Amino acid sequence: MTALTCPLCAATDTHHFHSDRRRDxxxxxxCLLVFVDSNQHLPLAQEKAIYDLHQNAIDDPGYLKFLSRLARPLLERLPANALGLDYGCGPGPALAELIKAQGHRVKLYDPFYADFPEHLQQDYDFIVCTEVVEHFREPKQEFNRLLGLLKPGGWLGIMTKLVIDAEAFAKWHYKNDQTHVAFFSQATFNWLAARYDCRIEFAASDAIILQRNLGRCSD
Known part of the structure; x- marks a missing residue:
């Protein structure tokens, strides 16, 4: 395979990591990001059709328990009446409702289900992205946006499954979802924290919390 440019850090030192019957x-x-090249991404209409099959109900106890792995540690850190953004909220913004029930304000953004570009024109105390970053086709652009929307000291809460190693990746169900095109490890998130001048905490095996420091992120 020809070396590709990393969509997160723009490095050209990239190598083949794995192939299956559908993708490379x-x-x-x-930065140790594992990624699928853009020429193997699904068309947007086909991607949305897969999202439309998801059933993550706001009142599903199992789903709320899953979300609590991020919500609980994040809520412990938020100031009273914080303003947040649920980025990539999907058709059922359960996490936003969970956080609002604790006295905070949450706006929604999703390119398919809550396309409110005006919500990307202000600063926030916190942003949550649950099962979203693995769908980022242009992660550098997305993280520039997200960290740029946070106030100094603001919090970015992320949920995504993490890459362990090549052997585990070969057997990993998470890669089989064709809407998943970017796969992060702890090392990748540590790179992101250094790149964007953030503190980082791994609150659970799939929950990561970044706190923006005083320096604004740059392109």
């Missing part, structure tokens, strides 16, 4: 996966040796 590369890994960046700089």
């Amino acid at each position: 996966y590369s890994r960046c040796e700089n």
